[in-house]
Amino acid sequence: MSEVTGLLHGPELPAxxxxxxxxxxxxxxxxxxxxxxxxxxxxxxxxxxxxxFNENTLQLEWQREGHIHAVTVxxxxxxxxxxxxxxxxxxxxxxxxHSTMHWHRRKWNVLLGIVASLALLTLIAWWxxxxxxxxxxxxxxxxxxxxxxxxxxxxxQLEHELTQEGAAATAIADIGARLTQGSRYQYRWFVSxxxxxxxxxxxxxxxxxNAGMIExxxxxxxxxxxxxxxxxxxxxxxxxxxxIHTAGWAAVLAVVLGDVSAITAxxxxxxxxxxxxxxxxxxxxxxxxxxxxxxxxxxxxxxSLFRKLDSEQRRRGDADIPLLTSHPATADRIADxxxxxxxxxxxxxxxxxxxKTIQAETKEWRAAN
Amino acid sequence: MALQYRIEGSDLxxxxxTLAPGETAVGEPGAMMYADAGVSIESHMGDGDxxxxxxxxxAGFKRSLTGENFFTTVFTNGSSQPxxxxxxxxxxxxxxxxxxxxxxxxxxxxxGAFLGGTRGIRVGLAFKKRLRAGMFGGEGFVxxxxxxxxxxxxxxxxxxxxxxxxxxxxxxVDTGCLAALQPSVNYDVQYVGSLKTSVLGGEGLFLATLKGxxxxxxxxxxxxxxxxxMTGMSQSRSLGPRLLYFAVVIIVILMAxxxxxx
Numbered sequence: 299m300s301e302v303t304g305l306l307h308g309p310e311l312p313a314x315x316x317x318x319x320x321x322x323x324x325x326x327x328x329x330x331x332x333x334x335x336x337x338x339x340x341x342x343x344x345x346x347x348x349x350x351f352n353e354n355t356l357q358l359e360w361q362r363e364g365h366i367h368a369v370t371v372x373x374x375x376x377x378x379x380x381x382x383x384x385x386x387x388x389x390x391x392x393x394x395x396h397s398t399m400h401w402h403r404r405k406w407n408v409l410l411g412i413v414a415s416l417a418l419l420t421l422i423a424w425w426x427x428x429x430x431x432x433x434x435x436x437x438x439x440x441x442x443x444x445x446x447x448x449x450x451x452x453x454x455q456l457e458h459e460l461t462q463e464g465a466a467a468t469a470i471a472d473i474g475a476r477l478t479q480g481s482r483y484q485y486r487w488f489v490s491x492x493x494x495x496x497x498x499x500x501x502x503x504x505x506x507x508n509a510g511m512i513e514x515x516x517x518x519x520x521x522x523x524x525x526x527x528x529x530x531x532x533x534x535x536x537x538x539x540x541x542i543h544t545a546g547w548a549a550v551l552a553v554v555l556g557d558v559s560a561i562t563a564x565x566x567x568x569x570x571x572x573x574x575x576x577x578x579x580x581x582x583x584x585x586x587x588x589x590x591x592x593x594x595x596x597x598x599x600x601x602s603l604f605r606k607l608d609s610e611q612r613r614r615g616d617a618d619i620p621l622l623t624s625h626p627a628t629a630d631r632i633a634d635x636x637x638x639x640x641x642x643x644x645x646x647x648x649x650x651x652x653x654k655t656i657q658a659e660t661k662e663w664r665a666a667n
Numbered sequence: 668m669a670l671q672y673r674i675e676g677s678d679l680x681x682x683x684x685t686l687a688p689g690e691t692a693v694g695e696p697g698a699m700m701y702a703d704a705g706v707s708i709e710s711h712m713g714d715g716d717x718x719x720x721x722x723x724x725x726a727g728f729k730r731s732l733t734g735e736n737f738f739t740t741v742f743t744n745g746s747s748q749p750x751x752x753x754x755x756x757x758x759x760x761x762x763x764x765x766x767x768x769x770x771x772x773x774x775x776x777x778x779g780a781f782l783g784g785t786r787g788i789r790v791g792l793a794f795k796k797r798l799r800a801g802m803f804g805g806e807g808f809v810x811x812x813x814x815x816x817x818x819x820x821x822x823x824x825x826x827x828x829x830x831x832x833x834x835x836x837x838x839x840v841d842t843g844c845l846a847a848l849q850p851s852v853n854y855d856v857q858y859v860g861s862l863k864t865s866v867l868g869g870e871g872l873f874l875a876t877l878k879g880x881x882x883x884x885x886x887x888x889x890x891x892x893x894x895x896x897m898t899g900m901s902q903s904r905s906l907g908p909r910l911l912y913f914a915v916v917i918i919v920i921l922m923a924x925x926x927x928x929x
Binding site: 305307308309313314315347348349350351352353355357359365366367368370372402403405406 | 769770771775793794795796797798831832833834835836848849850851852853854878879880881882
């Protein structure tokens with residue numbers, strides 16, 4: 299049966315229409331009311347439109363004696379039936395109407411789909427942020443990396459007193475040169491007049507050691523341990539990766555808040571305490587240890603420094619040692635370092651530097667600045 | 668037997684139903700004004716006649732989305748004589764009774780329009796799928812879909828007027844004035860036509876357009892307009908907004924001179 303039910307509307311009928319049976323036959327629409335009265339409308343007189351509260355009703359209308367008559371069909375199955383049996387002249391119009399209705403039904407699915415996939419993408423980006431930023435960091439050209447490092451250094455110099463001169467800076471540069479043999483970066487070593495126990499690396503081969511760090515170490519071997527670790531952050535582009543990470547979230551923030559200056563402010567502000575993930579820290583530890591072994595510097599310095607900082611942290615309680623907030627020295631990590639120190643073969647000799655004098659000089663310089 | 672009722676008052680109305688013995692009616696919680704002593708009053712989750720907790724919860728949730736209460740109050744005449752119960756409107760406006768069966772079994776109303784009616788009427792969700800109509804039509808994306816076969820009482824602020832639209836007949840309506848419509852009526856919005864009219868015409872940027880066939884019910888005074896008028900009166904008359912308004916008027920006049928206006 300190709301007959302469908304719909305509502306008939308006309309000038310003398312109630313506004314909501316009356317039920318009628320509709321059928322296409324012999325290039326004409328046959329309309330039969332429930333009371334038996336029927337009507338035949340030639341296909342060429344019919345117009346097709348889409349109506350209803352949500353564009354879900356197909357309307358076929360025609361004019362007679364100056365009045366509009368129409369039949370409306372809202373059942374999707376009936377729409378398909380009409381489309382199948384429609385005369386050739388009407389098929390194109392009906393199909394257009396059908397696709398309009400289809401689109402209004404589908405539109406929300408499409409919209410929800412887009413929103414859901416955006417949410418999913420954000421989730422994946424957050425979850426896999428380290429892999430993504432790591433991949434991006436590897437894509438940055440060395441020139442750009444050095445450029446970023448220079449800018450960060452310039453910014454840093456505004457806030458801190460940095461020097462490349464003096465016994466401490468010279469000693470650091472000497473130790474650093476041993477640790478960075480064969481590196482693709484041109485390293486530069488700075489001492490900062492800052493009493494916080496901290497050291498950090500900037501992209502492109504800039505390493506900054508706080509005066510407080512120098513004062514906290516017992517000997518040059520311990521400082522070498524810190525340098526070896528920081529050098530690995532440069533070599534493996536960890537700082538760059540963290541900057542990209544921070545900049546990425548800052549960019550999201552900036553888009554949300556509409557403030558672009560936020561990006562630069564946030565990135566620069568976080569330079570000193572960019573937090574590397576445990577995975578990156580462990581990688582820097584392992585490679586740092588290996589570079590110490592290659593340079594012939596005792597590995598115990600690194601281990602004893604972290605052990606000392608850890609107990610200092612415990613003694614202080616809540617007050618954080620900055621190096622430890624950015625480089626968490628948990629018992630596990632120290633144990634791992636000890637384990638690694640045992641397995642690495644090293645023909646090491648302690649660094650022969652007059653550390654007490656260097657520390658005294660550094661303290662004096664820090665006090666003066 | 669059809670529900671017996673009487674609508675009282677001119678602008679602050681209530682409807683009094685006369686329940687035959689054993690007959691029940693439903694009303695929105697808080698809408699009842701008075702009831703004869705023999706009428707039992709019970710609260711039900713949802714529309715009052717779903718079975719199962721899940722169904723009742725779902726119905727209640729749908730109701731609350733459409734501006735109604737999570738619960739329905741069911742009034743039953745347990746006596747052997749006819750008894751009265753009355754529901755009052757909560758704002759100045761009109762109450763109308765619509766026979767759902769005669770209206771095609773389904774009616775779409777603005778949020779919160781349902782006041783009460785025969786038991787078995789379901790309050791569902793009519794989600795407006797057309798983005799621009801949902802955003803600018805003044806009724807939002809969610810409206811009420813009332814289905815069933817009894818009598819429903821609708822309430823909206825202002826005067827409620829039914830208008831019959833023939834097939835293809837179009838009507839332009841100020842946004843927010845649409846109180847109810849039959850599902851056969853197409854509801855969309857249209858840009859008012861020109862910048863000049865949208866700024867100076869006072870109707871906003873868009874007008875709702877209704878296309879027949881079917882009946883629509885329009886309200887003369889949407890609550891938000893009443894509220895705007897009242898807050899406007901209560902505010903101190905500061906010069907700032909007026910200056911801004913005149914600045915806009917001058918800009919529009921300048922643009923009209925330069926060929927923008929029509």
